Amino acid sequence: MEPKRATVRDLRRQNRSALLSTLYLGGPLSRFELSRLTGLSAATVSKVTGEMVEERLLVEAGQVESDGGRPRVLLRVDPGYGTVVGVDVGETGVKVELFDLGMTRLATVDHPLSAGGSDPERVAELVAEGLRGVLAEAAVDEAAVLGVGVGVPGTVEHGPTPRVHAPTIGWNAVELEKLLRANGIGLPLYFDNGAKTQGVAEMWFGAGRGARHAVIALIGSGVGAAIITDGSTYRGSTSSAGEWGHTTISYGGRQCRCGALGCLEAYVGAAGILDRYRKARGGRAAPGDDERAALGALLQAAGKSRTADTVLEETVGYLGAGIANLINLFNPERIVLGGWAGLALGTELLPRIRAAAQTHALRHPHDQVAIELCELGPDAVAVGAATLPVAALLAQGN
Known part of the structure; x- marks a missing residue:
């Protein structure tokens, strides 16, 4: 042919x-x-x-x-040519943000999710409600919106009907686009894994800018990564590449939320860290109304509690070993730690995390890599989701 x-x-x-x-x-x-x-x-x-x-x-x-x-x-x-919307569907909440084409944030709506409250129908309702909210807050007409990008905590199976597979929140082949359409959203919709959207944001505007080979890690309740090779996101055969949190760090180890044993996420994801801390304290959870507050309390206890110090030292070791695996496998120029838990850990412990990675990584590739913190903060997934309709505009040329 x-x-x-x-x-x-x-x-x-x-x-x-x-x-x-x-x-x-x-x-x-x-x-x-x-x-x-x-x-x-x-x-x-x-x-x-x-x-x-x-x-x-x-x-x-x-x-x-x-x-x-x-x-x-x-x-x-021209930043005023149109606007774009980025949606971060996380495990603890739904964030909807409106940007102009210069990626200046115009409006934000946050909807928290209760534990176990990630019902797809409810999430779709919150996204639609958030979209209406940001348009009203910024006094922007829907006709000026070029599209809505949605970052989700799972694998997106692209096709005529996109399906989201996110076992950690109980989603199996969820047709999120249909649910959003049923809630009255008629704008162009784009979907991708949240770690991958964060990766694009950091590569375009943040700590990954200028690198051709990088790994942008997302550490929140769960753990993921965007693998950038020669400037492009590596997706694999069905777009599930980058599930770093479900690589095995300990054979026969702790049970992960995905059902497997010994996954990295079970040791360095916020849920795994706090569960280890709770068990080390004889069943007493860290103080705080949610995971973010509880992880903050654990970090504040460093130097005051032998139990906290032990859990954090183990977390540094596991995270350093996981980063070393990325270095040995992908030989990146840069590794960027992002996600709300990644930023919390990195802000307090980055020198120790770097040292742990050096201990486990091959010397030559380690010497070529810089390990940095995400520059776009906890909004990186929403910013990256908003780049999805921007990328469509750039590809089409209009």
Whole structure:
């Protein structure tokens, strides 16, 4: 079968996509710089950017001096061209955020979930309610929204009908898109695993920026990762790659929420850490109304309680060993620790975590890697989810 020949329309879309992507991720830039970076001719760059300026997709952003000639006009993507929504469906709550195209946050709605309250129908209701809330708060018309990205705590099976598999919250092939449509959401919808959306956010705007090979780890109640190889997210054959939390760290060890024994998540996920602490205290849980408060209390007890110190030392060891596995398997330039629990642990214990990783990793790949904290904070999953409709805009070129 002969390969399909590119049409004039295909070529136009490719040119628009190349220029728009380069400007979005690297702008503002002059037309001269765009020609150099994309390999497109000066005439093509001038014609296509002229069209996008007329469409108000691009705007002028000042001037820069040129060598001996007139100053060059800088272009950038117009933040006001449209808005995007990012949704973080977590195990403890649903967060809905509205952004302009410059990823300036315009509005946020948070809905907490009670323990065991991740019923798919209820989650869909909260997403729809949150969407209405952010649009009302920012006084934005739905027609100005380019799309809604949703990050979920599980694997997304992409296809005509996306299905979410998240065994830790009891979801098996949940058709979340249908549930959202049933709640009146008619906007374009995009879905991905929350760790992967966080990965895109950190690669585009945060601690992963500039790296070609990286692992962006998400540590919350559960544990996941986005594996970036040569600038692209590695997905595997069915998009489930990156389930770092369900790699085995201890043969025959603690039971994980997924049902297996010895998973990394059972030792370094917030739920696993707090369960180990509770058992070490003879059944007394850490004080706090929720996991975040309880983990904060555990970290505050460091240096005051031998039990807390032991649990945290073990957690550092397990996390360091898990990071070493990433280093040995993927040889990344950078490993970024994110997620609310990852940030809490990393803020207090990062030097010790780095030392533990060094103990378990092969020397040469370890010496090439930097282990850093997420820069976008606990909103990284929602920011990354909002990049899903942005990525669609960049790929289509309009």
